[in-house]
Amino acid sequence: xxxxxxxxxxxxxxxxxxxxxxxxxxxxxxxxxxxxxxxxxxxxxxxxxxxxxxxxxxxxxxxxxxxxxxxxxxxxxxxxxxxxxxxxxxxxxxxxxxxxxxxxxxxxxxxxxxxxxxxxxxxxxxxxxxxxxxxxxxxxxxxxxxxxxxxxxxxxxx
Amino acid sequence: xxxxxxxxxxxxxxxxxxxxxxxxxxxxxxxxxxxxxxxxxxxxxxxxxxxxxxxxxxxxxxxxxxxxxxxxxxxxxxxxxxxxxxxxxxxxxxxxxxxxxxxxxxxxxxxxxxxxxxxxxxxxxxxxxxxxxxxxxxxxxxxxxxxxxxxxxxxxxx
DNA sequence: AGCAATTATATTGTGTACAATTTAATTTAT
DNA sequence: ATAAATTAAATTGTACACAATATAATTGCT
Numbered sequence: 001x002x003x004x005x006x007x008x009x010x011x012x013x014x015x016x017x018x019x020x021x022x023x024x025x026x027x028x029x030x031x032x033x034x035x036x037x038x039x040x041x042x043x044x045x046x047x048x049x050x051x052x053x054x055x056x057x058x059x060x061x062x063x064x065x066x067x068x069x070x071x072x073x074x075x076x077x078x079x080x081x082x083x084x085x086x087x088x089x090x091x092x093x094x095x096x097x098x099x100x101x102x103x104x105x106x107x108x109x110x111x112x113x114x115x116x117x118x119x120x121x122x123x124x125x126x127x128x129x130x131x132x133x134x135x136x137x138x139x140x141x142x143x144x145x146x147x148x149x150x151x152x153x154x155x156x157x158x
Numbered sequence: 159x160x161x162x163x164x165x166x167x168x169x170x171x172x173x174x175x176x177x178x179x180x181x182x183x184x185x186x187x188x189x190x191x192x193x194x195x196x197x198x199x200x201x202x203x204x205x206x207x208x209x210x211x212x213x214x215x216x217x218x219x220x221x222x223x224x225x226x227x228x229x230x231x232x233x234x235x236x237x238x239x240x241x242x243x244x245x246x247x248x249x250x251x252x253x254x255x256x257x258x259x260x261x262x263x264x265x266x267x268x269x270x271x272x273x274x275x276x277x278x279x280x281x282x283x284x285x286x287x288x289x290x291x292x293x294x295x296x297x298x299x300x301x302x303x304x305x306x307x308x309x310x311x312x313x314x315x316x
Numbered sequence: 317a318g319c320a321a322t323t324a325t326a327t328t329g330t331g332t333a334c335a336a337t338t339t340a341a342t343t344t345a346t
Numbered sequence: 347a348t349a350a351a352t353t354a355a356a357t358t359g360t361a362c363a364c365a366a367t368a369t370a371a372t373t374g375c376t
Contacts, residue, residue, distance in 0.1 A: 035308035036194035142273035
């Protein structure tokens with residue numbers, strides 16, 4: 001083993017075993033990736049009841065707090081680009097939850113406005129976060145620490 | 159506000175503000191979801207160099223430690239089903255990294271065996287975890303805590 | 317004013333995730 | 347032994363993510 005590899009093994013032994021092997025079980029990123037998938041799966045039965053997917057639910061949450069927001073600002077909040085958002089917003093429009101209007105001052109800009117049905121959905125979604133909190137079976141402090149680390153990761157990694 | 163909703167707000171104020179509103183900024187699950195997406199984006203330039211996607215890289219990692227594993231056991235390790243794995247494994251087969259063989263004792267079972275090229279790729283992938291560790295700019299202990307919480311979440315939520 | 321550069325969104329194409337269903341092989345129960 | 351039940355993969359269809367590119371509107375520059 002080279003000096004460089006020894007350093008690697010020492011510094012990052014979350015990721016490798018004593019022989020420097022790549023082990024799935026030791027990968028932080030794999031745990032994060034699997035937990036994110038599991039969370040989306042856990043949301044599904046709750047969101048099926050209001051006919052939303054998880055990304056659609058996040059999008060509605062942005063709109064409930066920022067009605068009339070444009071696609072670019074929505075993308076900045078959700079960390080998603082127009083390639084993801086355009087079709088997603090069209091599907092929410094088809095469901096009758098929002099309208100996609102062009103801004104009067106700038107024809108390029110698409111403003112997203114909730115319909116009455118879209119606004120009404122907010123109330124039905126209100127209990128979802130607490131249900132998920134219970135499903136997690138984790139103490140409040142641990143979830144707060146998880147959020148803090150994820151936010152740091154997101155900020156430094158991009 | 160009902161008593162039940164007051165309880166919700168008190169218990170889960172990571173998710174809601176003082177008026178009980180659903181705020182994206184306060185959602186643990188959204189942070190986890192965004193961090194997972196960000197991590198996959200951060201892996202991309204490293205994995206492009208060896209022509210793998212992140213799920214393909216995870217799959218190869220399983221094979222490097224468990225050559226000849228079948229699809230079901232692979233799915234249990236990766237928390238993915240055959241609907242995801244079958245096409246993914248076919249793509250890795252097309253790249254010449256593995257062979258998909260039927261088990262002799264049970265014709266239903268598909269065994270996945272690394273080719274020489276598949277085995278050789280392991281060496282090129284060795285430095286990736288340490289590079290990602292550096293990219294995170296987080297102390298080792300915080301990453302270990304992150305992994306621990308994600309693993310707990312994955313176990314309780316399913 | 318007029319043209320180049322920039323910006324906002326949309327489109328195209330690839331690769332996941334996953335529910336639901338199908339197919340084929342094996343096991344179980346009678 | 348054989349029909350029913352179970353199991354392992356594969357298939358089908360929907361919905362993300364995101365890179366790359368295209369389109370159209372606006373801004374900046376001279």
